[in-house]
Amino acid sequence: MAIIEQPRTNVALPAGTGAPALVTPKEAKGMFARPVEPKGWRDWVFTVDHKKIGIMYGVVAFVFFIVGGLEAMLIRLQLAAPNGKVLSAEQYNQMFTMHATTMVFLFVMPMASAFANYFVPLQIGARDVAFPRINAFGLWTFVAGAIFVNLSWFLGGGADGGWFMYAPNSTKMFSPGHGVDFWAFGLQITGIASLTGAINLIVTCINMRAPGMSLFKMPIFTWMIMVVQFLLVFAMPVITVALFLLSFSRGFGGAFFDVKQGADPLLWQHLFWIFGHPEVYILVLPSFGIVSEVLPVFSRKPLFGYKFVAISGAAIGFVGWGVWAHHMFASGLGPISVLVFSMATMMIAVPTGVKIINWTLTMWGGKLRFTTAMLFAIGLIVEFTIGGLSGVTHAVAPSDTQQTDTYYIVAHFHYVLFGGAIFGLFSGFYYWWPKVFGRLLNERWGKANFWLMVIGMNLTFGPMHIVGLQGQPRRMYRYDESNVHARFWNAISTVGAFVLALGILCFIVNVVITHRSKNPAVKAPLDPWDARSLEWMTSNPPPAHNFDAIPTVHELDEFFHRKYAVDHETDEIKQIATAEQIMAEQMAHAEKDIHLPSPSYWPLVVSLSLPIIGFGVIYSHILIAVGALVTILGLFGWSMEPSVATKDDYEPPAPTDDAIKELTA
Amino acid sequence: MSTAAVAEHGTSHDDHGGGHGHTSTGLSNNKLAMWLFLGSECLLFGGLISTYMLYRGRHVKGPGPDQVFSIPYTSVSSFVLLMSSLTMVLAVAEAQKRNIDKAKLWMTVTAVLGATFVGGQVFEFTEFYRKGLGYTTSLFGSSFYTLTGFHGVHVTVGIIMLMATVGMLKSNKVPGDKAEVIELVGLYWHFVDIVWILIFTLVYLIPA
Structure with missing residues (x-):
């Protein structure tokens, strides 16, 4: 094994031999001594190791998957029968808003970050990401933002404007509580996390590849992650602007969405969807990358048309910028805009179709092994294609104006997001679990997990196509008993949601028994x-x-x-x-003398200063100054601290190289 | 014991000389990251400028642009900001010639010119406020103060970066390649200046 040459204090220094004069920690760069080789929880909290950070991203994201799932169950319980009494209208509004926000921003995006953090450096043969401390900063900033958004539940109720939070509907006049403020600033914070993470991963993909790995020798998962990070770099600032305008309108009385003053309600819609449409590719492309890894392995064939898959991923990334207004066909954009965006939307089906065909041809004639990872990958192809086809019906503007704000839309995006993004993530769990934890997840529980999820999702979201086309409006919090169709199909959807939940429970059980098991068979071979x-x-x-x-x-x-x-x-x-x-x-x-970046307090300090500013914006402007001060001090400490611990950071100081040489000679 | 192993693969960001020539492309990680960040900033200001342009001439009460703007005054402060780009270039040039002392001097001059601009902006804002243009007065007030305010904050952050770099150079606490650190601050500074050229043209010079 390689030796990690970090200066260790336990090098036997014979007493009285006069240890060489060293710099004391007080003279060290930085404000206080940094954590060096911490143990226990401190090892995780101050780490800059991309693998630990990846695991923590995954754990936190999964917790929010459960939170978002429970919110979904409450929604389905409310709609299970006519005149639902589980939630009030206000609570229902908060529930679907927070369900979507949680699933999009606090589960799928960070779970993709978890995979990206863990596997991109490994797939390109690097020892870490380009900026390990910024990576840690991204994690803790995401955690801070996620908690901040959810604190609104305990401080007066969640946001209630739908996940796209259309202004002026989300301004103070129509949503007087603090929910939207928490939502806006919380997403601002997670946006910072996404932006720094994206810059970090792009630099990693471009600059840290192992010798000989040209861009077209990069594994396809890394390719898709790189495309997603470019989307993030250019999409996040647009939502940042929109969120600032909303916060300033609500907090300082800005006129941006005040129609009396002549404001244009379409401003928010445009800004949101310029971000929002690239966002859907941000959600789904990492999963495309995962199944593009899984399918070849379990078909024992190389990925069919690797370059096509890579380039069509990039093409989706480009065309994804030109289709945002298809979310706004019903808003009266005028015939030319509608035509242009309608055509662009149909065009984007082409590179997506290319991928579906490539995956299918990868399996064609292969020696297929139906492991759980493979089943989820095949599940993605099937379910995503169904969602993609209903998507094409939205591209046809006359048909879309009929479907806008009905359950047909809800059905569509759950097929592409649950059947696409989430199935891909589960495929990744089963495929890479042995890599991350050294243990194989149980295949029997895995198959139960898969089949319950497939049956559950089709039972839940399939009927929504039907009730949607019959005119059941989205965001409807209850319905009349006279509506026989709605009663039947909504009851089926609710049953499906429970089947789905059971499937996810199987996954949790699987994880628990895998890690409890003493059976040597669970230990993964190399x-x-x-x-x-x-x-x-x-x-x-x-x-x-x-x-x-x-x-x-x-x-x-x-x-x-x-x-x-x-x-x-x-x-x-x-x-x-x-x-x-x-x-x-x-x-x-094995190489000797590998110097890894050292743990640091500073990313955590800077991350934790951001929610202080958030509380300041909502409650007391003095806190803004306090938070900003902590941010600046944290950044100072950070910039003065070298990324690899110097010898004087150790307590007592580590002996110099010469001293060790002398002693060991 | 050498630290070459990791530097060769460019693992740590401020490692041992900035990682020049050790990366897959030969570009420095830090510089690539700064360019990506500035690319992202383009979209931020793009959004803010679009908002302003959308609401141009749509205010229903309060003073309009032609009633508050003083073009000669803002031209002078714009000139000051543009000159700060020149002094920043001089700072980077000196840093690359390893004249860190002179670079520090030019960076200080740049910061002073930047501070003059921000001071001018604060004065201008109070002037506008006196003429009846508050943040909540009209669409013009909200979108103007938000756009120019964001720019002003960016200049202020630039000044902090400049002065922090000067301070850290003085106490010799800049890890890695000093010239590159100065160049990175310079990239940010020039970007902020270019944004001002756009704002000055679109907001001030084109008649309402």
């Missing part, structure tokens, strides 16, 4: 799936420094090409090495 990409060329879980020796890349699917080669006599593909042999060779060439 290469459990006969995988293809670089992240499998290291132990499960990987060591802190990821790779003992940074691999030199010659091929797309480098790991596969190290294991298999074409036998020129028989023209058949033969195994030439096992994963264990490849690992052993790496260890033999």
Whole structure:
């Protein structure tokens, strides 16, 4: 194994030999000594390791998945029968707003960040991301923002304007509580997290690739993540502007959405959807990346048309900027705008269709293994295609004006987001669990998990197509008993929601029994799936420094090409090495003197200062100044602290290299 | 013991000389990140400027632009800000020639010119307020103060960055490549200046 050369204080310094004069921590750069090799919870809280940060992103996102799921269950219970009495109209408004906000911003986006953080450096053969401390900052800022948004439940009720929070409907006059303020500032904070994370990951993808890995040798998951990060860099500032205008209108009396003053209600809609449409690709492309990894492995074939899949991902990213107004067909944009956006929306179906065809052809003629990860990937192809087809009906503007604000829309976006984004994430859980935790999730529970989720989602969201086309309006908080159709299909939807919840419960049970089990069979072998990409060329879980020796890349699917080669006599593909042999060779060439970035307090300090500013905006303007001061001080401390701990940061100071040499000589 | 292993793969961001030549593309991580950030900022100001342009001439009460703007006054303060870009260029040039002392001097001059601009803006705002243009008065008031206010905050952050860099250079606390740190501050500063050229043209010069 490689030796991580960090100055250790336990190098035996014989007493009285006169340890060399060193800098004391007081003279060290920074304000107080940094955490060095912390233990226990401090190891996690102050870490800058992309793998630990990835795991924490995943845990927090999953907690919010449960929160958002419970909100959804309350919605379905309210609609289970006519004249539902579970929620009042006000509570119902808050419930669907917070359900969507939680699922979009606090579950799918951070869960994609979890995968991206953990696997992008591993897939490109790097030891960490480009800016490890900014990575930690992104995590804690997201956590701070997520908690901040949800605090509104305890401080006067959640936001109630729908997840797109149309102004003027969300201004003080129509939503007098603090819910929208918490929502706006909370999303502002998570936006900062997304922006810094995006810059970090783009620089990582562009600059930190292992030798030999050109852009078109990058694993497809990393490709999709890179496209998503570009979308984030350019989409987040637009929602930032919109949220500022809303906050300033509500807090300081800005006139932006005051129609009496001549304001245009379409301003918010345009700003929101210029962000909002790229956002839907931000949600779904990481999952596309995951299934593009899973399908080839379990079909034992390379991804069909790798370059096409990569480029169509980028094309979706580009065209995704030109379709936002299809969310606004019913707002009276005028025939030319409607025509242009209608055409663009139909066009974006092309690169998406390219992907569906490529995935299908990847499986065509392959030796399929129906593991749970594979089932979820196939589930994505099927369910996303259904959602995509109803999407094309929205692109046809005359049909869309009939569907706007009905359950047909609700059905559509749940098929693409639940059947697309979330199925992809679950595929990723099962595929990469052995990599992250060194244990294989139980396949039997996994299959129960998959089938309950598939049946559940189709029962829940399928009937919404029907009631939607029959005219059931979205955001309707109860209905009359005379509406026989609505009664039947809404009851089915509610049953489906419980089946879905049962499926997710199976996943939780699966995780618990996998980690409780003493059966040696749960321990993952080195290469459990006969995988293809670089992240499998290291132990499960990987060591802190990821790779003992940074691999030199010659091929797309480098790991596969190290294991298999074409036998020129028989023209058949033969195994030439096992994963264990490849690992052993790496260890033999292990690099010494690997210096990893050291833990730091500063990202946490800066992150925690942001909600203070948020409280200031809502309750007392003095707190804004306090929070801003903490932010600035935190940034100062941060900028004066080198990313790798210097020897004088250790307490007592670590001996210098020369001293160690002298002593060990 | 060398620290080369990680620097070679550019792991840590302010590592050992900024990571020049050790990255896949040869570009420095820090500079790439700054360009991405500025790209993002373009959309931020794009949104704010669009809001202002959408509401141009749509205010129903209070003074309009032609009643409050004093073009000669704002031209002078714009000139001051543009000159600060020149002094910033001089600072970067000196830093690249390793004349850190001179670079510090030019950065201080840049900060002073920037502060003059911000001071001018504060004075201008009070003047407008006296003429009856409050933040809540009209669409013009809200969108004008928000746009120029955001720009002013950006200049202020730039001044803090400049002075912090000067201070850290003085106490020798800048990790990594000093010239590159100064260049990065310079990139931000020029960006903020370019945004002002747009704002000055679109908001002040084009008659309402």
